[in-house]
Amino acid sequence: MKLSGRPLLDTRPDHELFVDRSDEITRIRAALGQGLNCLVAGERGSGKTSLVRALMFEERQGADPQDVGLPRLLYVRGSGAESASDLLRRAVEALAQYQGVQLATGLPGTSGGLIAELAERARRGSVLMVLDDAPAAAGNALFGALRDELWSIDLRWLVTVATTDSATLLRPPADAFFESQVTLDPLPDDASMEILRRRMGEAPERLLAEAASIGGGNPRRLLDVAREFDGDYSKWAEFASAAAERERALAALGRPAQMLAAELELLGGASASDDRLLTAMGWTRPRVVQVLAEMEAAGLVTASSLKSGQGRPKKVYKVVSAGQFLKRRAQAQVQTQAKGPTKTQSKGPTS
Ligand SMILES: Nc1ncnc2c1ncn2[C@@H]1O[C@H](COP(=O)(O)OP(=O)(O)O)[C@@H](O)[C@H]1O
Numbered sequence: 495m496k497l498s499g500r501p502l503l504d505t506r507p508d509h510e511l512f513v514d515r516s517d518e519i520t521r522i523r524a525a526l527g528q529g530l531n532c533l534v535a536g537e538r539g540s541g542k543t544s545l546v547r548a549l550m551f552e553e554r555q556g557a558d559p560q561d562v563g564l565p566r567l568l569y570v571r572g573s574g575a576e577s578a579s580d581l582l583r584r585a586v587e588a589l590a591q592y593q594g595v596q597l598a599t600g601l602p603g604t605s606g607g608l609i610a611e612l613a614e615r616a617r618r619g620s621v622l623m624v625l626d627d628a629p630a631a632a633g634n635a636l637f638g639a640l641r642d643e644l645w646s647i648d649l650r651w652l653v654t655v656a657t658t659d660s661a662t663l664l665r666p667p668a669d670a671f672f673e674s675q676v677t678l679d680p681l682p683d684d685a686s687m688e689i690l691r692r693r694m695g696e697a698p699e700r701l702l703a704e705a706a707s708i709g710g711g712n713p714r715r716l717l718d719v720a721r722e723f724d725g726d727y728s729k730w731a732e733f734a735s736a737a738a739e740r741e742r743a744l745a746a747l748g749r750p751a752q753m754l755a756a757e758l759e760l761l762g763g764a765s766a767s768d769d770r771l772l773t774a775m776g777w778t779r780p781r782v783v784q785v786l787a788e789m790e791a792a793g794l795v796t797a798s799s800l801k802s803g804q805g806r807p808k809k810v811y812k813v814v815s816a817g818q819f820l821k822r823r824a825q826a827q828v829q830t831q832a833k834g835p836t837k838t839q840s841k842g843p844t845s
């Protein structure tokens with residue numbers, strides 16, 4: 495595991511890596527304990543999945559400091575669901591699996607039928623649905639258009655959503671479904687440092703502090719940074735200065751480029767027509783293409799062709815990591831030296 499970027503699971507070894515967020519968990523538990531539906535919103539990589547898994551683990555262990563006695567939490571993956579029916583089908587499947595019953599072939603095709611099925615199963619034993627990473631449109635259809643039907647069945651929901659999807663998800667009448675909302679704010683630096691300490695063992699404090707500051711409170715970004723220098727602390731000073739220089743190069747392109755870089759990083763790369771990217775930015779595709787071109791010219795993103803099924807291959811853009819930026823800078827320096835002294839400054843990452 496170590497510095498892997500996967501979400502933490504509801505297991506003991508993973509729970510030992512889970513840091514902080516106890517305030518948020520306390521508030522979620524209190525809301526659910528009062529029978530309220532709860533929405534957790536946070537940036538991609540802020541730790542939504544890890545947080546609900548930690549809550550599930552603690553509940554299963556009976557480790558409930560507030561003693562609210564929650565029903566069993568059932569995990570339902572939201573990502574990739576295209577409609578309210580998709581989401582309902584996944585919920586029914588999770589419930590059936592928990593109850594240990596084979597699903598008869600073919601679930602009801604209509605959302606009304608699926609809700610009836612869900613209601614009927616929920617009556618057999620108290621559970622709580624954890625819908626992780628609710629897609630914006632499908633989530634809004636479920637908790638908005640079908641809100642009153644959902645309200646009429648005896649089942650509570652804990653739902654997580656990416657910040658950029660939350661406005662769409664909450665479009666009325668879905669807003670009223672979530673009586674309680676919790677936001678995952680950036681982690682404080684000492685929590686970020688603790689995340690690294692638990693995964694890397696002994697590492698110089700100054701290094702942990704700098705990584706925490708580059709991570710900016712987002713654990714995914716933090717681990718991306720740490721992975722780049724894992725094991726080789728001697729390179730760290732150089733790395734940190736490359737990271738700072740990369741930030742300056744981005745800043746020189748302006749706020750839009752910085753925002754696009756942040757979103758691209760958390761998506762782990764995307765094409766200019768990626769819906770998640772367009773929604774997150776609230777931009778048109780041509781605008782994304784334009785800013786990506788500026789970033790590519792400045793050596794801040796790389797593009798690779800991805801052939802997906804039929805149609806033209808897509809260009810997938812990734813932000814160059816600080817480590818790559820460092821390498822490019824070193825290469826550029828070698829080239830400059832090979833050319834001998836020149837009067838003109840080279841452009842791009844060097845400076
Ligand atoms: N509280 C935490 N303590 C330790 N590691 C965390 C914590 N929250 C998130 N992480 C790590 O950060 C990364 C992103 O977390 P994840 O739960 O996948 O975020 P999200 O679901 O919001 O995209 C994962 O690698 C996860 O292991």
Ligand SMILES: [Mg+2]
Pocket residue numbers: 501542543544626627
């Ligand atoms: Mg997640």
